[in-house]
Amino acid sequence: GESVGLHLPTLSVQEGDNSIINCAYSNSASDYFIWYKQESGKGPQFIIDIRSNMDKRQGQRVTVLLNKTVKHLSLQIAATQPGDSAVYFCAENISTGRRALTFGSGTRLQVQP
Amino acid sequence: DTGVSQDPRHKITKRGQNVTFRCDPISEHNRLYWYRQTLGQGPEFLTYFQNEAQLEKSRLLSDRFSAERPKGSFSTLEIQRTEQGDSAMYLCASSSPPRRRNTGELFFGEGSRLTVL
Numbered sequence: 001g002e003s004v005g006l007h008l009p010t011l012s013v014q015e016g017d018n019s020i021i022n023c024a025y026s027n028s029a030s031d032y033f034i035w036y037k038q039e040s041g042k043g044p045q046f047i048i049d050i051r052s053n054m055d056k057r058q059g060q061r062v063t064v065l066l067n068k069t070v071k072h073l074s075l076q077i078a079a080t081q082p083g084d085s086a087v088y089f090c091a092e093n094i095s096t097g098r099r100a101l102t103f104g105s106g107t108r109l110q111v112q113p
Numbered sequence: 114d115t116g117v118s119q120d121p122r123h124k125i126t127k128r129g130q131n132v133t134f135r136c137d138p139i140s141e142h143n144r145l146y147w148y149r150q151t152l153g154q155g156p157e158f159l160t161y162f163q164n165e166a167q168l169e170k171s172r173l174l175s176d177r178f179s180a181e182r183p184k185g186s187f188s189t190l191e192i193q194r195t196e197q198g199d200s201a202m203y204l205c206a207s208s209s210p211p212r213r214r215n216t217g218e219l220f221f222g223e224g225s226r227l228t229v230l
Contacts, residue, residue, distance in 0.1 A: 043117075043206075044204070044221045046219075046220070089155045091155075100161050100169070101217075101219055102158065103148075105153070
């Protein structure tokens with residue numbers, strides 16, 4: 001079946017560096033994408049989203065890039081902080097039908113002080 | 114705090130016992146979702162309610178699982194005759210009705226962790 005996946009299970013960066021977390025999706029019908037952050041023992045927390053009619057969206061210290069040609073999504077975190085250490089999930093949604101997100105398996109971001 | 118709340122946060126049970134989890138969504142949200150998450154994996158969709166109607170169930174939701182949302186507000190997820198493979202975090206999420214600027218974002222609770230011995 002079609003799924004959302006991530007390239008790297010663990011990413012380790014130095015505090016202050018920029019982080020890039022990648023995600024590949026296979027369902028060309030997906031038209032909405034979200035990045036979630038999940039800290040240990042907590043539920044996923046919304047970071048940023050993007051619709052398929054956009055290729056870039058910026059938030060506070062975060063940027064999401066969408067390349068529909070190669071079905072690739074990335075999350076860029078500027079000036080990574082220790083508080084950014086968590087597991088990051090991308091999720092996809094198809095506007096038609098149910099609005100239940102399909103999640104990938106996640107990337108763990110470790111920020112070294 | 115008016116976020117999604119789940120109860121209990123942790124449940125340890127013996128194989129074969131029944132367990133029930135409760136979810137209270139954000140009050141104005143009419144959509145409610147249950148997900149299951151195992152260690153190192155992303156959340157997996159189980160079922161979805163719009164108001165009191167259960168609109169979709171994943172194939173992961175075996176006949177030992179039942180979810181209800183009788184009044185369109187809180188929801189319960191019951192697992193009968195628990196098995197060790199049911200050990201996971203059960204996450205509840207809610208979302209608001211589609212609006213022009215609706216993003217489709219799901220708001221998650223902190224989850225109910227189930228350990229089946």
